[in-house]
């Protein structure tokens with residue numbers, strides 16, 4: 838089957854692929870959770886990179902064509918982090934899996950949160966990055982733009 842669309846399971850983050858909208862699955866093939874009609878069915882597309890922008894300074898950081906990247910005081914993105922923020926040496930990572938970027942905290946002091954539509958999710962477990970969402974580290978906020 839040629840999976841032209843995907844629905845990401847809200848419970849286990851599994852990509853549920855299908856070929857046409859009339860074959861939209863009602864339940865996750867991995868965990869069995871219901872896939873509500875309100876969940877977006879997105880066209881399968883491969884992200885080619887990501888732009889992370891500090892919402893206060895407007896400094897941004899562009900990553901192209903990566904599968905795994907570490908962020909922190911001694912890693913990529915360090916120019917985005919203001920000195921007063923409690924940023925750990927290895928604070929969080931972003932990885933690409935099945936056409937989806939995920940963010941995960943690396944046991945940092947301040948933690949890593951992802952905010953979408955006013956809801957914050959703790960990134961202790963991998964959390965799917967959504968275009969237009971916000972990464973929160975302490976008091977600093979960073980807009981995520983996914984490039985396709």
Ligand SMILES: [Zn+2]
Nearest residue numbers: 846849865868
């Ligand atoms: Zn599931």
